[in-house]
Amino acid sequence: MRTKKNPITRAALYLFVFVVCVIILYPYFVMFTTAAKSNDEMYAIGGSLLPSVWNWSVFVEIWQDAPVFQYLMNSLIVAGGATLLAILCGIPAAYALSRMRFKGKGIFMGAVIMSQMFSPVVLLVGIYRLMTNMGLTNSLLGLVLLNAAFNQAFAIWLLRGTFTSISSEMEQAAKIDGCGTVQALIRVLLPVAAPGIVTTLIFVFINAWNEYTIALTLISSDTLKPITVGINVFYGFNFIKWQHLFATSIFATIPVIILFLCIEKHLVSGLTSGGVKG
Amino acid sequence: MKESTKLRTNPEQKAEPSTPNRNQAAPPKNHASLKRRVEPYIWLLPSIVMMGVLILIPIITVFQTSFSEISKAGVFKGFNGVDNYLWIFKQAAFRTTLKNTVVWTVVVVGLSTIIGIVLGLVLNEKFHGRKIVRAIVVFPWATALIIQSVVWKYIINADYGALNNLLYNLGIIKSYVNWTATPQAFFAWECFVGILVTVPFVTFCVLSGLQSIDTSLYEAADVDGASFWDRLFRVTLPLLMPSLTVSTVLNIIYVFNSFPIVWTISKGDPADQTHTLVTYLYKLSFTNQRVGEAAAVSVVGFVILAFCASIYMVMTLRAEKEE
Numbered sequence A: 001m002r003t004k005k006n007p008i009t010r011a012a013l014y015l016f017v018f019v020v021c022v023i024i025l026y027p028y029f030v031m032f033t034t035a036a037k038s039n040d041e042m043y044a045i046g047g048s049l050l051p052s053v054w055n056w057s058v059f060v061e062i063w064q065d066a067p068v069f070q071y072l073m074n075s076l077i078v079a080g081g082a083t084l085l086a087i088l089c090g091i092p093a094a095y096a097l098s099r100m101r102f103k104g105k106g107i108f109m110g111a112v113i114m115s116q117m118f119s120p121v122v123l124l125v126g127i128y129r130l131m132t133n134m135g136l137t138n139s140l141l142g143l144v145l146l147n148a149a150f151n152q153a154f155a156i157w158l159l160r161g162t163f164t165s166i167s168s169e170m171e172q173a174a175k176i177d178g179c180g181t182v183q184a185l186i187r188v189l190l191p192v193a194a195p196g197i198v199t200t201l202i203f204v205f206i207n208a209w210n211e212y213t214i215a216l217t218l219i220s221s222d223t224l225k226p227i228t229v230g231i232n233v234f235y236g237f238n239f240i241k242w243q244h245l246f247a248t249s250i251f252a253t254i255p256v257i258i259l260f261l262c263i264e265k266h267l268v269s270g271l272t273s274g275g276v277k278g
Numbered sequence B: 001m002k003e004s005t006k007l008r009t010n011p012e013q014k015a016e017p018s019t020p021n022r023n024q025a026a027p028p029k030n031h032a033s034l035k036r037r038v039e040p041y042i043w044l045l046p047s048i049v050m051m052g053v054l055i056l057i058p059i060i061t062v063f064q065t066s067f068s069e070i071s072k073a074g075v076f077k078g079f080n081g082v083d084n085y086l087w088i089f090k091q092a093a094f095r096t097t098l099k100n101t102v103v104w105t106v107v108v109v110g111l112s113t114i115i116g117i118v119l120g121l122v123l124n125e126k127f128h129g130r131k132i133v134r135a136i137v138v139f140p141w142a143t144a145l146i147i148q149s150v151v152w153k154y155i156i157n158a159d160y161g162a163l164n165n166l167l168y169n170l171g172i173i174k175s176y177v178n179w180t181a182t183p184q185a186f187f188a189w190e191c192f193v194g195i196l197v198t199v200p201f202v203t204f205c206v207l208s209g210l211q212s213i214d215t216s217l218y219e220a221a222d223v224d225g226a227s228f229w230d231r232l233f234r235v236t237l238p239l240l241m242p243s244l245t246v247s248t249v250l251n252i253i254y255v256f257n258s259f260p261i262v263w264t265i266s267k268g269d270p271a272d273q274t275h276t277l278v279t280y281l282y283k284l285s286f287t288n289q290r291v292g293e294a295a296a297v298s299v300v301g302f303v304i305l306a307f308c309a310s311i312y313m314v315m316t317l318r319a320e321k322e323e
Helices: A007-035 A039-043 A058-065 A068-099 A105-117 A124-134 A140-165 A169-176 A181-210 A213-218 A227-234 A242-270 B002-009 B029-066 B083-090 B092-124 B130-142 B145-155 B162-169 B183-211 B215-223 B228-256 B260-265 B277-287 B291-322
Strands: B068-070 B076-079
Touching: A007 A242, A007 B092, A007 B130, A007 B145, A039 A242, A058 A068, A058 A242, A068 A105, A068 A140, A068 A181, A068 A227, A068 A242, A068 B029, A105 A140, A105 B029, A105 B228, A105 B291, A124 A140, A124 A213, A124 B029, A124 B277, A124 B291, A140 A181, A140 A213, A140 B029, A169 A181, A181 A227, A181 A242, A213 A227, A227 A242, A227 B145, A242 B130, A242 B145, B029 B068, B029 B291, B068 B291, B083 B092, B083 B291, B092 B130, B092 B183, B092 B228, B092 B277, B092 B291, B130 B183, B145 B162, B145 B183, B145 B260, B183 B228, B183 B260, B215 B228, B228 B291, B260 B277, B277 B291
Parallel strands: none
Antiparallel strands: B068 B076
């Protein structure tokens, strides 16, 4: 939307943006400065904003005090596995939804949307029972499967939007040349749809990386905890090691923010196209 | 889409090496049409199996459990009709929880949508540092909810929290303030954090919607001498509606189901005054071992959300018919 720029609107615009940015960045500032404060300084009333002496050692200590590296690896396995599974199942489904006409398409789309409604938290009672029966409580495979399933709807939604926005002419040409449907999909459509697929990949990865509730409920072994649950080691009932908690949180957050910034551009184009039209 | 379907029915289409049942010589017409009819479902199969097993089965279990008596040890003791439902509705805490859940969902989704629209409109303008601001706006979205929640729990701590520290250093307060003196204050902070983490999604949906608006519409509006507000309410917002519908419906679902913020910041305390539906059912199920009652709370949640989802579905189906 274009507005004619007069100095007052411009100033108001900058002020608004500035305030929003300050509020957003404040928690990260707190995490970073608190992590580097000594205990005395952190609990002191009226202490200074910044640490008087920056205590960098906490960023080293966390790796020794708790299996933080193991937590991060678990998160990587869960998020990576879930992403792969969600995409491998989502691509054919999205392809069928964007290129084929069949009975029950509306019902399937409706079911996909409805499935979004059932978050893992509301289903925890049932999920816990199912995973117990399958012997998958306290297992990374269980987390992979659940994260893939609960991100499936979103993956299909994003992929379908991408596929629908690409003309099917090239695939038709390939089919006339003797390509099968699967070949046309792999050789023609997927390369063109790569940006949308990467967006979906990263999106599912981030959701699975940040997932907390399922892992909290299902995982009991310390060595199998993903990072979101693992940071609770610094967060006991009667003690909280804030510095360690925040230092670990920073390590858990940075990779995700980088990934997110990679897809920021595609996010804008891909986000609503899938749900609205097609 | 229509053309590709036609092409697939074309009897001259060559055999597809990748699908074995297609290799039989000279497909008779009804064979081809049978394949064409079955094929889409094969493509959907992996998805259907995965969601069927991992989402549908738990849904069924939750419904069954909500009508069952489950011992504290988790043993099924037979169906008990609507006893669980009667029990939860007798709890004062559950009624508070229902009220909180509605307030939580309406306030967080409502305010996030308004702030998100404004922010989206601003970020669509060209100004210095726009790219940086857009990157910053992504931050709360990319950070795990549990981490955001823990940081804010620290920030609002009455004894040594960062907010007290900041305001004291700025000279705004003379002594530390207890920011969470009442359950309402606690809950208000939780809503604030909820808004903070929800705004980015709305903002990007708005940006996405703005991108698809034809700029010539604004030129036309300018020719007609439209004011800023005319353009906002007559051009921009109506054309943003599809994007806003998507973001609002999804946000209602996500916010309604959001667990880590409330669980981390207040755990529903003091005295179960700050629960939302999901933290209440978690506490019932995993702290109090009342699984049947927790399942009943889940079902109440489904019913509320199903109402919202059905609105969305009706709108989607109507839109598809119009095409």
